[in-house]
Amino acid sequence: MLDTKDDGYTTADGRTIGSVAMEMKNITLRFGGVVAIKDISFDIRWGEIRAIIGPNGAGKSSMLNVISGFYHPQEGEVWYKGFKRPRMRPYQVARQGIARTFQNIALFEGMSVLDNIMTGRLNHMKSGFLQQALWWGPAAKEEAEHREKVEKVIDFLEIQHIRKTPVARLPYGLKKRVELARALAAEPQILLLDEPMAGMNVEEKEDMCRFILDVNDEFGTTTVLIEHDMGVVMDLSDRVVVMDYGKKIGDGTPDEVRNNQEVINAYLGVAHD
Amino acid sequence: MSTTAPQGALQSVPALLARNAAQFGTQTAYREKEFGIWQSWTWKQVSEEVEALALGFLSLGMARGDYVAIIGRNRPALYWAMVAAQSVGAIPVPLYQDAVAEEMAYVLDHCGARFAICGDQEQVDKVIEVQGKVASIEQIIYLDKRGMRKYDHSRMNWLMDVQSEGRAAHQRFEGELKQRRDALTYDSTCVMLYTSGTTGKPKGVVLSNRNIIETSKASSEFDKLRSSDEILAYLPMAWVGDFIFSVGQAYWTGFCVNCPESASTMMTDLREIGPTYYFAPPRIFETMLTSVMIRMEDAGRAKKRLFDKYMAVARRVGPAILDGKPVSALDRAQYALGELLVYGPLKNTLGLSRVRVAYTAGEAIGPEIFEFYRSLGINLKQLYGQTEASVFITQQPDGEVRSDTVGVPSPGVEVRIAENGEVFYRSAGVFVEYYKNAESTASTKDAEGWVATGDAGFFEPGTGHLRIIDRAKDVGKMADGSLFAPKYVENKLKFYPNILEVVVFGNGRDKCTAFINIDLSAVGNWAERNNIAYSSYQELAGHPKVLEMIQGHVEETNASIAQDEMLSGCQVHRFLVLHKELDADDGEMTRTRKVRRRIIEEKFADLIAALYDGSSSVYTETEVTYEDGRKGKIKATLELRDAKVVPSAARLAAQ
Numbered sequence: 001m002l003d004t005k006d007d008g009y010t011t012a013d014g015r016t017i018g019s020v021a022m023e024m025k026n027i028t029l030r031f032g033g034v035v036a037i038k039d040i041s042f043d044i045r046w047g048e049i050r051a052i053i054g055p056n057g058a059g060k061s062s063m064l065n066v067i068s069g070f071y072h073p074q075e076g077e078v079w080y081k082g083f084k085r086p087r088m089r090p091y092q093v094a095r096q097g098i099a100r101t102f103q104n105i106a107l108f109e110g111m112s113v114l115d116n117i118m119t120g121r122l123n124h125m126k127s128g129f130l131q132q133a134l135w136w137g138p139a140a141k142e143e144a145e146h147r148e149k150v151e152k153v154i155d156f157l158e159i160q161h162i163r164k165t166p167v168a169r170l171p172y173g174l175k176k177r178v179e180l181a182r183a184l185a186a187e188p189q190i191l192l193l194d195e196p197m198a199g200m201n202v203e204e205k206e207d208m209c210r211f212i213l214d215v216n217d218e219f220g221t222t223t224v225l226i227e228h229d230m231g232v233v234m235d236l237s238d239r240v241v242v243m244d245y246g247k248k249i250g251d252g253t254p255d256e257v258r259n260n261q262e263v264i265n266a267y268l269g270v271a272h273d
Numbered sequence: 274m275s276t277t278a279p280q281g282a283l284q285s286v287p288a289l290l291a292r293n294a295a296q297f298g299t300q301t302a303y304r305e306k307e308f309g310i311w312q313s314w315t316w317k318q319v320s321e322e323v324e325a326l327a328l329g330f331l332s333l334g335m336a337r338g339d340y341v342a343i344i345g346r347n348r349p350a351l352y353w354a355m356v357a358a359q360s361v362g363a364i365p366v367p368l369y370q371d372a373v374a375e376e377m378a379y380v381l382d383h384c385g386a387r388f389a390i391c392g393d394q395e396q397v398d399k400v401i402e403v404q405g406k407v408a409s410i411e412q413i414i415y416l417d418k419r420g421m422r423k424y425d426h427s428r429m430n431w432l433m434d435v436q437s438e439g440r441a442a443h444q445r446f447e448g449e450l451k452q453r454r455d456a457l458t459y460d461s462t463c464v465m466l467y468t469s470g471t472t473g474k475p476k477g478v479v480l481s482n483r484n485i486i487e488t489s490k491a492s493s494e495f496d497k498l499r500s501s502d503e504i505l506a507y508l509p510m511a512w513v514g515d516f517i518f519s520v521g522q523a524y525w526t527g528f529c530v531n532c533p534e535s536a537s538t539m540m541t542d543l544r545e546i547g548p549t550y551y552f553a554p555p556r557i558f559e560t561m562l563t564s565v566m567i568r569m570e571d572a573g574r575a576k577k578r579l580f581d582k583y584m585a586v587a588r589r590v591g592p593a594i595l596d597g598k599p600v601s602a603l604d605r606a607q608y609a610l611g612e613l614l615v616y617g618p619l620k621n622t623l624g625l626s627r628v629r630v631a632y633t634a635g636e637a638i639g640p641e642i643f644e645f646y647r648s649l650g651i652n653l654k655q656l657y658g659q660t661e662a663s664v665f666i667t668q669q670p671d672g673e674v675r676s677d678t679v680g681v682p683s684p685g686v687e688v689r690i691a692e693n694g695e696v697f698y699r700s701a702g703v704f705v706e707y708y709k710n711a712e713s714t715a716s717t718k719d720a721e722g723w724v725a726t727g728d729a730g731f732f733e734p735g736t737g738h739l740r741i742i743d744r745a746k747d748v749g750k751m752a753d754g755s756l757f758a759p760k761y762v763e764n765k766l767k768f769y770p771n772i773l774e775v776v777v778f779g780n781g782r783d784k785c786t787a788f789i790n791i792d793l794s795a796v797g798n799w800a801e802r803n804n805i806a807y808s809s810y811q812e813l814a815g816h817p818k819v820l821e822m823i824q825g826h827v828e829e830t831n832a833s834i835a836q837d838e839m840l841s842g843c844q845v846h847r848f849l850v851l852h853k854e855l856d857a858d859d860g861e862m863t864r865t866r867k868v869r870r871r872i873i874e875e876k877f878a879d880l881i882a883a884l885y886d887g888s889s890s891v892y893t894e895t896e897v898t899y900e901d902g903r904k905g906k907i908k909a910t911l912e913l914r915d916a917k918v919v920p921s922a923a924r925l926a927a928q
Contacts, residue, residue: 151308156419161537163309214420
C-alpha cells in the first residue's frame with residue numbers, strides 16, 4: 001500500500017499529491033433487494049487521477065453517482081473537504097466544485113458546441129432570468145466574461161474548428177471531448193469521468209488521454225475516472241480502486257493492483273473445482 | 274544587376290517597419306483569431322512590439338550574425354520575432370514545424386543556431402531532444418505557455434517575458450539597438466531558408482535584404498498590391514513564398530497579414546477574412562472544388578439545375594469576361610444573373626468573394642480546376658518560382674492567363690533557355706549563396722549570376738510565355754531526336770480523376786508507351802453507377818469497360834499533345850493498366866509519392882518488353898509486400914492496348 005500520510009505522496013513521475021479531498025466511509029447502496037455497493041471505503045486526494053475499475057455490473061457507475069450526489073447510499077458517509085456531506089441534490093454537489101461527464105453522452109444535440117459548453121457555466125452565473133432574457137447591462141457583461149472562460153477551454157481542448165457546429169453533426173469522439181469541455185467550463189475542483197474512452201478508436205483514445213493528463217497538469221484538477229480499457233487505466237491513473245460485485249477487492253497503485261491475486265481472479269476468472 | 278537602394282533609409286525589413294509605423298500608423302497590420310475573436314494590431318503597435326522584443330533579445334545577449342531558429346505555425350508574434358532578430362543584426366531561420374527532431378537537428382546544427390523560438394510545447398520538446406547533438410543552442414523561447422510550467426527555465430523564456438524584460442531594459446539597450454538597426458544594409462542577410470531537400474541534405478539559402486526588398490517591390494507593383502489588401506498567412510513559415518507574401522510584400526506595401534486560429538479552422542477563417550490577395554498550392558484549389566461538387570450532388574434538384582445551367586454559362590464566357598475580351602451583351606446579362614444567383618454566393622462560401630489576385634504554383638494544376646475558378650470571376654494566375662530566386666521567376670500578367678503556361682518573366686528577371694532545354698534566370702532576387710556550401714553554390718549559380726533551375730522548358734513562340742515541361746534530368750530524346758518529356762504527358766493523364774498514377778516510357782525509343790494505375794475510389798464509384806461488379810482491385814483494373822474508358826482518356830490526351838509541335842512525339846502509342854497500385858512499400862515510389870522510374874523499369878521489364886514487341890497480352894508475376902511486412906506474389910494476365918495517335922499539327926500543315 002501507499003504511504004497514506006495526511007500530507008499526501010509523490011507519484012512516480014514526480015507530481016506531488018495533496019491531502020485527502022474526499023473520503024467514502026463504508027458506503028452501502030441498495031436498490032430494493034439488490035445490493036449495488038457493499039461497504040466500500042476509499043479516499044480521493046487533491047491533484048491525483050483516481051480510477052475505479054471492475055467488470056460489468058461491478059457498481060462503478062453507481063459509485064460515481066454516489067460521489068456526484070445522484071444516488072444517496074443507505075449506509076455510510078461521504079466526507080468532502082473535511083466535513084461530512086449532508087444529503088444533497090446533484091446541483092448542490094455541482095456548486096461545491098464537482099463536475100462530471102456521462103457514459104452515454106448527455107449533450108444538447110440541437111445546440112452548437114459553444115452553447116453546450118456555455119451551459120457548463122450555469123452555476124457561476126449571477127444575473128437572473130429576466131436580465132439574461134433582456135440581455136441588458138450586467139447580463140451582457142457577465143456573458144462576455146463567461147464566454148472568455150469558455151473560449152479558453154475551447155482553446156485548451158483544441159475544438160476551435162467545431163465551435164459553431166451543432167453537436168448532432170459531430171462524430172462520437174468529438175462529442176466526448178465537448179462533454180469534457182462542458183465539465184471543464186464549470187472550473188471544477190473534482191472532475192468525474194464516466195468511461196471517457198468507451199467506444200473510441202485508438203487515435204481518439206490517445207487524444208483523450210492526453211487531454212486528461214493535460215487538465216490534471218495544467219489546472220491541478222483532481223480526476224476520478226471509470227474506464228474499461230485496462231491499458232489506459234494503468235497508464236493514466238495514480239491510484240486504482242477495483243470493484244467486483246459491489247465489493248472493493250483492491251486499492252493501490254496500478255502495479256499493486258495488477259499483481260493482486262483477487263483482481264486477477266476477477267478479471268480472468270478462476271477454475272471452480 | 275547590382276541595384277542601388279531606392280532611398281537610403283529603406284535598406285532592411287526593420288526600416289520598412291519604421292516607415293509603415295509612420296506612414297500607415299493606424300492601419301491594421303496583423304490580425305490573429307484567438308479565443309474566438311479576431312485580435313488586431315496596427316503598424317504602430319507592431320513596431321512597438323518588435324522594438325520591445327528586440328530589446329529583450331539584446332538583454333538575452335543576442336549578437337550580430339547569430340542564427341535564430343523560428344519553429345511554429347503562422348502567428349503574429351513569430352513574424353515579429355523574425356523582424357526583431359533582424360533588428361539586432363541576427364538572422365532568422367524559419368523551420369518547418371512538422372519536421373521530426375532528427376531533420377531539425379541537421380538544420381539547427383548546420384546554421385549553428387544559438388536561439389530557438391518555438392511556437393508551443395511540442396516544438397520545445399523537439400528542440401530539447403536534439404539539444405544533446407546540437408551544442409550551439411543556448412536559449413529557448415516559447416510562445417504558447419501551455420504545459421511549459423514544469424520545464425527547467427534556467428535557459429528558457431516565455432516570449433512575453435522577453436518582451437517585458439526588453440521594455441524594462443529600454444534605457445540600457447536603446448542606443449545599442451538603434452546602432453545595430455542603422456548598420457543594416459541592402460547586402461546584410463535578411464533571412465536564411467532551407468530548401469526541402471528532396472535530393473540530399475537540405476541547403477540553407479541565404480537571401481539578402483536586396484533580394485527580398487527588390488523582389489517584393491517588383492512583384493507588388495506587377496499586381497498593383499495596395500496597403501488595404503488582406504492576406505491569410507497559413508502556409509509554412511519556412512517556405513520562401515510565405516516569407517515574400519507575409520513579410521516582404523506585406524512590409525513593402527503595408528497590407529494586413531491575417532493568421533488563422535488553428536490549422537483546422539483555416540477554411541472558416543478564410544471566409545471570415547475574405548482575403549483580397551490569396552495564394553494556395555493546386556491541391557487546396559482541388560480540394561475546394563471537390564467539396565463544392567460533392568455538396569452540389571447532395572443538393573435539391575432545383576438548386577442542382579440552377580448550378581449546372583449557370584456553371585455552363587460561366588465556363589463559356591466567364592474567363593473571357595475576366596480577361597476583358599469582347600463578349601455579347603446577352604452573354605454578359607446571363608453572366609450577371611449567374612453572378613447574382615450562383616457565383617456570388619459560391620465565392621462567398623469559399624471565402625473568395627474579395628479576391629483580386631490569386632496565385633497557384635508548386636506543381637501543375639488541372640486545366641478544369643483552373644478554369645473553374647477563373648470562370649467564377651476569380652483572378653487565379655500561375656507563377657513559377659524558387660527559393661533561390663526569392664520566389665518570382667515568371668508570372669502571368671492579368672489578361673494573359675492560361676493553365677498550361679507559367680507566364681512571362683517577372684519584372685527585373687532575365688530568363689534564358691540553355692541548349693538542353695534547361696531554364697536559367699538572373700535577377701535582383703537571386704540568392705547570395707548556399708550557407709557553408711560553396712560547392713553547391715558554384716554548381717547552381719555561375720559567375721555572371723545565372724542560376725540553373727533544374728527544370729526544362731521553352732518559350733512559346735508568339736506569346737512569349739514560358740512553359741515548363743519537366744525536370745531537366747528526366748527529359749530525354751526519342752529515337753528520332755524529338756523531345757521526350759515523360760512528366761508532361763503523365764501530368765496531362767493524371768488530370769483525369771480515374772487515373773491515379775502514370776509512368777511513361779520512351780527515352781531513346783521510337784515511340785512512347787505507358788503504365789497506368791486506376792484510381793480505385795473514382796473508378797469504383799463509376800463501376801457502381803454502371804452496374805459493373807468486381808471483387809478486387811486487379812479485377813476492376815483488368816475489366817474491358819475500364820480499359821475502354823482509359824483508352825478514351827489516352828486518346829484525348831494524345832490529341833491534346835499533338836497540338837504541341839515540340840512534344841507531339843510524346844503521344845502514347847500503347848498502354849497497359851497495371852494490376853497493382855504502385856506503392857512505396859514495394860519501393861516503386863518515394864514516401865512523398867513520387868514515381869521511381871529506374872526501379873519500375875527494372876521491376877516490370879517484362880511488361881515494358883511486351884509493350885514494345887506488339888503482343889496483345891502478357892502474363893506476369895509480381896512480388897508485393899503487405900503492410901505487415903510479409904511478401905506475396907500477384908499473378909495476372911494483362912491486356913495491352915493500342916491507342917490512336919494523331920499526326921502533329923505542324924506536320925499536318927506541312928503536308
